[in-house]
Structure formats: structure tokens, C-alpha cells
Amino acid sequence: MAAGHATAAEEEYLQSLFWLFEAGLPMTAANLARAMQLSAPTVHEMLGRLERDGYIVRGAARTIGFTPAGREHAERIVSRHRMIERFLTDVVGVPWDDVHEEAEHLEHAMTPRFEAYVRSAVGDAKTCPHGHPIRVGERIDGVPLADCKPGAKVTIVRLENEAEDLLHYLKEAGIEPGLRGQVAANDGETVTVRSEAGLSAVTVSVAETVSVLADPSPPSRIALPEQLVLGRERYGR
Ligand SMILES: [Zn+2]
Ligand SMILES: [Zn+2]
Secondary structure: OOOOOOOHHHHHHHHHHHHHHHOOOOOEHHHHHHHHOOOHHHHHHHHHHHHHOOOEEEOHHHEEEEOHHHHHHHHHHHHHHHHHHHHHHHHHOOOOOOHHHHHHHHOOOOOHHHHHHHHHHHOOOOEOOOOOEOOOOOOOOOEEHHHOOOOOEEEEEEEOOOOHHHHHHHHHHOOOOOOEEEEEEEOOOEEEEEEOOEEEEEEHHHHOOEEEEEEOOOOOOOOOHHHHOOOOHHHOO
């Protein structure tokens, strides 16, 4: 099977599968359906195509694994997406809460030549504007902001979920990768971070999607698939 001619839809699935894999979540159809907010039959059908095209294998216990070609392709797509986002913020000047959807469109339309220009324009940038590593595998572990107790010193490392409405909300609240501060309050409904920029308050469910380095740190744990939901509009519903 010739991996390398994936359709845009197949690439979206490979990307989402890779997000599950990267976050340490089991790669199952159920988790994929949750993360992509698609129905089980829709996901099942596409997984059949990905299997036929040689990108994935499905094993016992309903687990999904990448074939070597599928893994390579998924890594390439994910890395390219993050690189385009970095290009859009740093070179074009697009706000970081708008770049995810723009990158989703651009990434399927780029020629290899243009991709090379983009790569050289972003230079040695390590992450996308939301903190995801451009060179996959260089992911920094973090803990959910939601788990941090008042008084903990925190550095925001990553916004796990790049759904555009969520990114707008976080930007509005003043939460962004690289921000350093201290948890001022966490009452189980709202988490407030105090930083040089002032007070930033987000709901606990949003704080679940924000990974931080914390001191003292709560124990690490794996996110829920719902917390990795990507954009909604892209899957033709
Ligand atoms: Zn993105
Ligand atoms: Zn990003």
C-alpha cells in the first residue's frame, strides 16, 4: 500500500490519532470519536479506509496502531501544522487564537516548495504558538492547571485543545504559553492565576485543557479525550 497520498480527510484522522497517542490516551475508535466529535459509524468507516490504505492496523481489544508509514505520515502532518501556525503568528502576524483553523486550511494546499520556505522562515522555533512541539517527541510533560492548588507557582506550557472558541476564551482571559504566575484561587469552579499581567480566571473545565509546570506540582495524569477536541467545523457536518 502506498502511504503518501492520503486525502485531506485521512490526514485529519491521522492528526487526531497522533494527538491521542502523544497525550498518552489509548488509540481507540471511541476515543477518536470523542476527540473529533464524530459519530462511531463515521469514525469506523474512515478507520477502515485508513487500514486499507496502509496507515493503521487494528488489533485485539479495539486498539489502533500506526503502521511505520502511518506513523511517519502522521508525524509529518502534525509537525507541518504546528510549523504553519508558528509561521502565521511570527511572520504573517495572525493572532495566536486564530491560527489553528487557518493552518487547517493551508496545510492541505501547500506545495513542498512553499513548505520549505515556511520551514526556513520559522527558523528554530520549538513549538507552535499553543506550546505543542514542532519536532514531535520533544513534548514537555505538564499537569492540568485545574489540579493546581492556590499558592503553586505555575508556568503555562501548552494549550492542549486548539478549538478556536476555546483559544479566544483563553486569550481573552490572558492565559497563554510562557506565562508565569501563581495560582491565586482554585475553588473547584474557577481557577485564577496571578501574573505580572494581572489576574486571569478560567473555569475548571477550561483549566483542564491547560498544561502547566507547577511548584508544588500535583501528580501527573492523563487528560480526557474530550479535552483534546479540535475544531468542529472541519469535518463536513
Ligand atoms: Zn492547531
Ligand atoms: Zn497549535
